[in-house]
Amino acid sequence: MRTEALKNEPLPLSDAVIGMRYLVTVVSAQGVIRQRMLDMGLVPGARLVVVRFAPLGDPIEIRINRFFMSLRKEEARQVEVLPLGPCPRREQATGTGFMRRFRGNC
Amino acid sequence: MATAKTIHVALAGNPNSGKTSVFNCLAGANQRVGNFSGVTVEKVEGSFQHRGYTIRLVDLPGTYSLSPYSPEEKVARDYILFQKPDMVVNVVDATNLERNLVLTTQLMDLEVELLVVLNMYDEVEKQKTTIDIEQFEHLFGAHTIPVSAVTKFGIRELLDHIVDIKSGAIDTKKYKHTYTDRTEEHIRRITELVGDRTLRPELPDRWLAIKLIENDPDVISLLQRSSGWEKVRPAMESIRADIQKSNRMEPDIYLMEERSAFIRGALQETVRNTEAEAETLTEKIDNILLHRVLGLPLFLFFMYLIFQLTFRLGEYPMHWIESFFHMISQALSAVIPDSIVKSVLLDGVIAGVGGVLVFLPNILILFLCISVLEATGYMARVAFVIDKLMHRIGLHGKSFIPMITGFGCTVPALMAARTLRNRGDRIATMMAVPFFSCGAKLPVYTVIISAFFAPGIAGNVLFGIYLFGVLIGLISAKLMKSTAFRDESEPFVMELPPYRKPSARSMFKQTGFRAWMYIRKAGTVILAASIIIWFAGTYPKNQDVHRRYEQLRQEQPADIAKLDRLENAEQLPYSVAGRIGKFLEPLTRPLGFDWRLNIALVNGLAAKEIVVSTMGTIYAIGDTESDPSSLAESLRNDPAYSPATGLAFMVFVLLYIPCMASVAVFSRESNSKKWTVIFVSYTLVVAWIFSFLVYQGASLLGM
Numbered sequence A: 001m002r003t004e005a006l007k008n009e010p011l012p013l014s015d016a017v018i019g020m021r022y023l024v025t026v027v028s029a030q031g032v033i034r035q036r037m038l039d040m041g042l043v044p045g046a047r048l049v050v051v052r053f054a055p056l057g058d059p060i061e062i063r064i065n066r067f068f069m070s071l072r073k074e075e076a077r078q079v080e081v082l083p084l085g086p087c088p089r090r091e092q093a094t095g096t097g098f099m100r101r102f103r104g105n106c
Numbered sequence B: 001m002a003t004a005k006t007i008h009v010a011l012a013g014n015p016n017s018g019k020t021s022v023f024n025c026l027a028g029a030n031q032r033v034g035n036f037s038g039v040t041v042e043k044v045e046g047s048f049q050h051r052g053y054t055i056r057l058v059d060l061p062g063t064y065s066l067s068p069y070s071p072e073e074k075v076a077r078d079y080i081l082f083q084k085p086d087m088v089v090n091v092v093d094a095t096n097l098e099r100n101l102v103l104t105t106q107l108m109d110l111e112v113e114l115l116v117v118l119n120m121y122d123e124v125e126k127q128k129t130t131i132d133i134e135q136f137e138h139l140f141g142a143h144t145i146p147v148s149a150v151t152k153f154g155i156r157e158l159l160d161h162i163v164d165i166k167s168g169a170i171d172t173k174k175y176k177h178t179y180t181d182r183t184e185e186h187i188r189r190i191t192e193l194v195g196d197r198t199l200r201p202e203l204p205d206r207w208l209a210i211k212l213i214e215n216d217p218d219v220i221s222l223l224q225r226s227s228g229w230e231k232v233r234p235a236m237e238s239i240r241a242d243i244q245k246s247n248r249m250e251p252d253i254y255l256m257e258e259r260s261a262f263i264r265g266a267l268q269e270t271v272r273n274t275e276a277e278a279e280t281l282t283e284k285i286d287n288i289l290l291h292r293v294l295g296l297p298l299f300l301f302f303m304y305l306i307f308q309l310t311f312r313l314g315e316y317p318m319h320w321i322e323s324f325f326h327m328i329s330q331a332l333s334a335v336i337p338d339s340i341v342k343s344v345l346l347d348g349v350i351a352g353v354g355g356v357l358v359f360l361p362n363i364l365i366l367f368l369c370i371s372v373l374e375a376t377g378y379m380a381r382v383a384f385v386i387d388k389l390m391h392r393i394g395l396h397g398k399s400f401i402p403m404i405t406g407f408g409c410t411v412p413a414l415m416a417a418r419t420l421r422n423r424g425d426r427i428a429t430m431m432a433v434p435f436f437s438c439g440a441k442l443p444v445y446t447v448i449i450s451a452f453f454a455p456g457i458a459g460n461v462l463f464g465i466y467l468f469g470v471l472i473g474l475i476s477a478k479l480m481k482s483t484a485f486r487d488e489s490e491p492f493v494m495e496l497p498p499y500r501k502p503s504a505r506s507m508f509k510q511t512g513f514r515a516w517m518y519i520r521k522a523g524t525v526i527l528a529a530s531i532i533i534w535f536a537g538t539y540p541k542n543q544d545v546h547r548r549y550e551q552l553r554q555e556q557p558a559d560i561a562k563l564d565r566l567e568n569a570e571q572l573p574y575s576v577a578g579r580i581g582k583f584l585e586p587l588t589r590p591l592g593f594d595w596r597l598n599i600a601l602v603n604g605l606a607a608k609e610i611v612v613s614t615m616g617t618i619y620a621i622g623d624t625e626s627d628p629s630s631l632a633e634s635l636r637n638d639p640a641y642s643p644a645t646g647l648a649f650m651v652f653v654l655l656y657i658p659c660m661a662s663v664a665v666f667s668r669e670s671n672s673k674k675w676t677v678i679f680v681s682y683t684l685v686v687a688w689i690f691s692f693l694v695y696q697g698a699s700l701l702g703m
């Protein structure tokens, strides 16, 4: 999964990997859900980090700038993203203790 | 008061940006605030004076954009569009400008009088971020004030600005265009067509034009019926095709991208963040609370904790209040001579009102706990953690928020279902909410449990009752979703706000407010009900019985007090209430309820607090011992009842119609007579069936 994600090919957001950065390329959802995604900042060109999956595996939590939102895999399937590599913050966050401060912006 | 001196102001902004907090600051109000989106679902008005002006302030539900998604967002948009306030105060979460300003640019499209409030400025400063307000004003062309509704920073300036803009002391700036020249050209072309007054002249032309380019279904359905529509449509379609062709992108996405680009550009020029972005406290907390393995058990643990707290901690002050009323009752009984007044006062008012007030501590703790869930931001996490399960039922993680609110009071919980977008989800959720046992039912459980169960297992029995309600609620929702609303399902896209420390003062204020409402209810509705119930339980009297006791009283004048009580007990079945209870007995005998419990249940239709107060009154009237003991004791000592009766009674109270107010709200929110009838009959039938099963089952087990 991880190596696959590192290849620079677009994939649906539902297949994205925790701790990785992505660029939104296409929002193919339709109707009201599309409107809601756009309003919440899930627009082509936005960068996001996949933060976590819910305890039961669905929904997904993502971060856009400083804004955390969650959406179901069902909806995430209708968003296409391009991998940008690991989020430096997250890499360090998992590597070290709780209280350390991290540089980097993703 | 001259109307010229009145300013009509609407508060608009993204969900959770702090509109209601600002509203409370300005209007000195006490509206519900919570750290998740969708707290406010209805417009709320407040009025106050500032520098000789009357400001009519309206707090609106939060909305991410002017294309409404759920019913409460529509309330907000329609208010701004059709009520035409003098001024829109756009409350912006300044820690989250990228997203919040999208709505700001859309308000600019509306060309209303706009005042931008950068709220949460205290958090901005804590993050070591600086915002160049002057440059910001220049770029957006709207007055901008940094404010913190928590520290009250900037509130006075906000008031001054509202007045100054109205009085013309500061000129309003012209909005800058947020789109590229080419797009502006497109907008201009449609604006001209729209502007010929045959469409909807009351709506701003520029905004209509933009919505048409976006192909907004809501706006199109608004325009379709007007005569000018056929002229506008071809132009709109050609421009949409044009944008699509030259940008290879749908026009709505294209416009959104232009807005985002504008916002990003503006922020680059105005916002400086001196400190590198660190993993926030919120992320650290969520790493634990939303942990893959721990997340769900932690949630269940918190729920369990709340009920233990409510019951255990509430016990002590409960006893104090109980002995307080006992004292009063004894003091009065010594002072007042025997009369009807004395009986009404002791057996009606004190037994009824006192019986309800005793539970104030439990209810306060429960409300406080729910407020903490709401204020910290954990509520949104609950929706996130539980969504998968709820999805299986056919519902939405967000449905769980009204359900938890329902533990406090069913009425606001039914209203909170508005944040759900589709009607099927909303009604299914509303059908589940009454089974999430509301605070007013708690006294009933407390009395019954302390009457029939050992103190050691009291907490577990109570938790079991609540859990049972949750189960029935979820099953009911599933039932609705798999019958009446089979194919409607709502997508889950939700914000997870940063955790916030609830301010002790606002917790205290909100809980105090709720306590006051409870006390007021005890002093009005329940007081009146207690008196009525006393009369209904005392009259008419059977003359034969009365004559017999008259004779006894003459024969044994020393025992008058005791004889009075015996007579009351014997007269009760002949009274109005007694007859009603007797009349219902055939229906409730299989559940183990006698006519006295029936009276309590019938009265409980008005409000659940009255169940206990009725029992207080009835058992006080009928009490055959000279020393009126506590209600729980009377029940325990009554040979007609067993623990099985107690369980069945709690189950019935848990499941049947919450109260009249909830039926009224259900009818308003569902906007359907059919569903209101289903709501009432379904809860009654479910209550009967399960009480029956529980009573028969428990009796078989020898309880």
Ligand SMILES: Nc1nc2c(ncn2[C@@H]2O[C@H](COP(=O)(O)OP(=O)(O)OP(=O)(O)O)[C@@H](O)[C@H]2O)c(=O)[nH]1
Binding pocket: B013, B014, B015, B016, B017, B018, B019, B020, B021, B022, B032, B033, B034, B035, B036, B037, B038, B039, B040, B041, B060, B061, B062, B063, B119, B120, B121, B122, B123, B147, B148, B149, B150, B151, B375, B500
């Ligand atoms: N630190 C800080 N927190 C704030 C401020 N204003 C509001 N909050 C918090 O932000 C959260 C949301 O506040 P509300 O006033 O309920 O927000 P709202 O915009 O009315 O939300 P909806 O009704 O859901 O649209 C609450 O937890 C508030 O305590 C502020 O100036 N500073």
Ligand SMILES: [Mg+2]
Binding pocket: B019, B020, B021, B032, B033, B039, B040, B060, B061, B062
């Ligand atoms: Mg609000």
